[in-house]
Amino acid sequence: MTIIRKFIVAAIAIGTFGVALEAGAVCNQTAASQAETDLWNTHGCWTDFFLWQYVAYDLRGGDWTNRGWNDACNNVLEYPKHWNAAYLLTYGLLDNNDQSFHGTVDYRATAEAVSSNFHNAIHDSVGDGTALFGSYSGGTVTTYCPLYDFTWQNANPGSRGGDFQHEGWHAWMEKYNFNNGDVGGHRPGPQGACTINSCDYFYFHGISQYVFGDMWQNDGTANRFHSPNQVQVEYLCDVADQSQSWVPASVRLAAQTDANTRAGQRFINGPGYTCGSARPF
Amino acid sequence: MLARYQAHSPPQLASAEQVGRFLDWVGASHVDEKEDARNAIVAAAGNQAVVQALIAEIERVKAADQSRALLALAILGETKNAKAQEFFTAFVWRTLPQQGTVIDGEIMEQTQAAQLQGKAIDGLAYINSDSANKVVLDVIAHHPSKIVRAEAINAYLWNHGDSVEARKTLSQFVRSDEAILLDRVRRVTGESAASFNAKLARFLKQHPEVIPPDPERSKAAATPAQPQGRSLPPPAL
Numbered sequence: 001m002t003i004i005r006k007f008i009v010a011a012i013a014i015g016t017f018g019v020a021l022e023a024g025a026v027c028n029q030t031a032a033s034q035a036e037t038d039l040w041n042t043h044g045c046w047t048d049f050f051l052w053q054y055v056a057y058d059l060r061g062g063d064w065t066n067r068g069w070n071d072a073c074n075n076v077l078e079y080p081k082h083w084n085a086a087y088l089l090t091y092g093l094l095d096n097n098d099q100s101f102h103g104t105v106d107y108r109a110t111a112e113a114v115s116s117n118f119h120n121a122i123h124d125s126v127g128d129g130t131a132l133f134g135s136y137s138g139g140t141v142t143t144y145c146p147l148y149d150f151t152w153q154n155a156n157p158g159s160r161g162g163d164f165q166h167e168g169w170h171a172w173m174e175k176y177n178f179n180n181g182d183v184g185g186h187r188p189g190p191q192g193a194c195t196i197n198s199c200d201y202f203y204f205h206g207i208s209q210y211v212f213g214d215m216w217q218n219d220g221t222a223n224r225f226h227s228p229n230q231v232q233v234e235y236l237c238d239v240a241d242q243s244q245s246w247v248p249a250s251v252r253l254a255a256q257t258d259a260n261t262r263a264g265q266r267f268i269n270g271p272g273y274t275c276g277s278a279r280p281f
Numbered sequence: 282m283l284a285r286y287q288a289h290s291p292p293q294l295a296s297a298e299q300v301g302r303f304l305d306w307v308g309a310s311h312v313d314e315k316e317d318a319r320n321a322i323v324a325a326a327g328n329q330a331v332v333q334a335l336i337a338e339i340e341r342v343k344a345a346d347q348s349r350a351l352l353a354l355a356i357l358g359e360t361k362n363a364k365a366q367e368f369f370t371a372f373v374w375r376t377l378p379q380q381g382t383v384i385d386g387e388i389m390e391q392t393q394a395a396q397l398q399g400k401a402i403d404g405l406a407y408i409n410s411d412s413a414n415k416v417v418l419d420v421i422a423h424h425p426s427k428i429v430r431a432e433a434i435n436a437y438l439w440n441h442g443d444s445v446e447a448r449k450t451l452s453q454f455v456r457s458d459e460a461i462l463l464d465r466v467r468r469v470t471g472e473s474a475a476s477f478n479a480k481l482a483r484f485l486k487q488h489p490e491v492i493p494p495d496p497e498r499s500k501a502a503a504t505p506a507q508p509q510g511r512s513l514p515p516p517a518l
Contacts, residue, residue, distance in 0.1 A: 034348045036348075245313055281319065281355040
């Protein structure tokens, strides 16, 4: 209890300090999507988790002022939505080595702040604006309004966690000194099967080809490698098809839709895999 | 919270007024409640008031909450109702937005609408009648969005057991630059590594052109490696 209090005091102190530095947020903070709320209702705002999460993702109060830093149970705000996505990522996967693309250990290490085989230390910030879903630069992952505004198709916990994977993988690229292209860390497009202006290759691999915990591995060739959009699609696919039984249907359906859209649009050598059954429900 | 969840208890779906609550429930429903939901929908499939209320809900939330709009389209698709087919047929051909917020060259409003049209296509393909399939095939040949065309191919194949015959039919409609979508690898819930990996091996043999080039090293100086930090264990669920 004492430790929790210390955390809360620290959080409030950091948040208060941030007030003087930050202007008010301009992302839409009036509501949450059904997928957001359905996941939220599985934990009902879990204090122990968000007190762990802000440390694990190295969230800093100055970045999250007026976004729920001192109102962590108000799920229309960005910080609660951020940790809601982290909750899904931390607990929501089945981790079946014979069926899942990767394990929670991989997705957590990609998203969380700590220096590891996956990347050097990173921290998660937030920004206003609608020109990007997320960005990675100099150790900072920044996520933007399209992942939070409830009217956007990506404002759901699965897609937000997928972006944690995407941006975390740019940090992986940096750690292992790979050049994935000059268009925001991607290749120019449209080209090949990629229909947008920011494209990756898909490095196809079978299930069980990577033991859980080994997603970071590469051999410097296309045989053992991942691109940012690929880890994002594989995470979304695992949320859609390989999630814990309690993960709400709305979360799984939104993840499946995002995965299939990305897999069809963002790969030069696409399409990537299709996730899930085509039965309506 | 999970301990208090009452599993296998779908609310009634017998009137227009009950549609909102049913969608609330189905969105929160667990993996092992899929059949509960399907059974409730089948029981209401001939109820025109329920079908009309689902359509009204899709119209209400289509630009306001994608996750709920997808759910409502999914439920409507499960009904196989004639009115649903009529709605889907018109819905998939609605003009897509040509302007809006652009991310990575993608118009987000266009993608949002196309994803919903793709879900409507799932409903049409699931009806699997001559008239519904005619729309699906027309979409595969002529729809302006790759998202919708790709989902139409996927859904047609899935509803025809991924048969050779279905591929043959689709090959008459699919754009020449999208023929690879007929062979796209699908991963479904519970599929074993052996099953998936065999499909992937077959796909890569059929399409060696998709094997990517080796990745490139950056010309910039490598970032100095940091010592490994200590990952904090999350609280036990």
